[in-house]
Amino acid sequence: MSEAGGQPSRVRTIAVIGAGVAGRGFALACAAAGFDVVLEDVMPSNLRRAEAEFADLGDAAGRLELARTVEDAVRDADVAVDFVPDELESKLEIFSLIDRMAPPKTIICTPSEAMSITDLASCVYRPERCVAVRGRLGGAESVRVLYPDGVLPETLRVVGDLLRAFGAEPRMEPDPDVPVLMKNLTRKSL
Template identity: 35%
Template sequence: MSVQPIQTILVAGAGQMGSGIAQTAAMSGFAVLLHDTSMQAVDTGMETIRRSLERFVSKGKMTREQLNDTLGRITGLSELALGQPMELVIEAVPERLELKKAVFQTLDRLCPPHTILASNTSSLPITELASCTNRPERVIGMHFMNPVPVMPLVEIIRGLATSDEVCDMIKALAERFGKTPVEVNDAPGFVSNRILMPMINEAVYAVYEGVAEPKAVDQVMRLGMSHPMGPLALADLIGLDTCLAIMETLCQGFGDSKYRPCPLLRKYVAAGWLGRKTGRGFYVYE
């Protein structure tokens, strides 16, 4: 199996994670295609990238010329053409298995045979996503942390059929992005969310059961455990809908009641209180 050098990267999904991945790839010198189902969503993603780059300029971490060069390497798309040249796709659509499987089926049909398909999933099985394609050896997980341009970790998740060559290439790519790749095997929640999400869920239970208010829970973890951000503030940053989806994946994948999502988490998601992206979660945001 031959793997072509990566020059052009398609990011499928222009939301919070997709725009961050596109920005990181463009800052690293790659040509980037940023795709979503509507140009409005693409434009929103591009504006998110521009604002992020402006913060880099204001902090002296980037020049105005570098900002313009980075934006110039990103092309927005609302439609994909059959056989469009690209060596890598990074899927970053919402954390729903059936949606991701449908996206992978479409990508497999439209992308050239040599294209590597990567998923930014935070908990879903890479092997199952790969089974929807005719190229399971070229399917891999690239789980970026939020915010992508700042956080140094990328979990590299091997599916059952992922080739050594593809895995090595993706780890090298993550390093070119300025990240530290850590390889893990395909299991519910991988490593990061198998450990993180039960902690967040237990923090929600502490609020649900009246043990403490959200601010107090977060203060205990920040001041007592040296966490840079409390678990409930972090949940708001990640998105409570994403936290719930990951907990459900863990609960279903392991069949263990210790992963049962807290009813208060379900209630907040049902109310549309998803955290920072909606202006309200465990805290209220401007």
């Protein structure tokens, strides 16, 4: 994600997976902040609602595009943010889909109050580009950005810059949720 001369590039396109209340609100906040957003949801009514709310924004600095599939949403994404239910099966499924369909540069960001980003990242080919956010995305408050071992500094910089664009103050922290499997392996190896 660097431009010529080694300067970091800015986030241009954000894929938002899930157009329920939280996903739709985040997508609209991204568009209002000047980002190009591709919003996907399995429910056409959620997408229509997002389209109407985007029209009500008036002169948004960014653009909102609606996608019918995850593949269409993440095709050119710099960052993909999921708003699927905060449960293991849903998160694993969406991480897998994004990982297979997005370009290698894409950062996978998940708002999660319950899931270990270490566990989720271990199931994809780009664990160094995965983070979890605890706190309200798109809000002007302090949010925790949790990351697994081996995360790229560029990943943290990009996510931090994105959150600061909304007035949030990101706190970068290693994932405190050491996976149960790792705890058991460590105990057995001692």
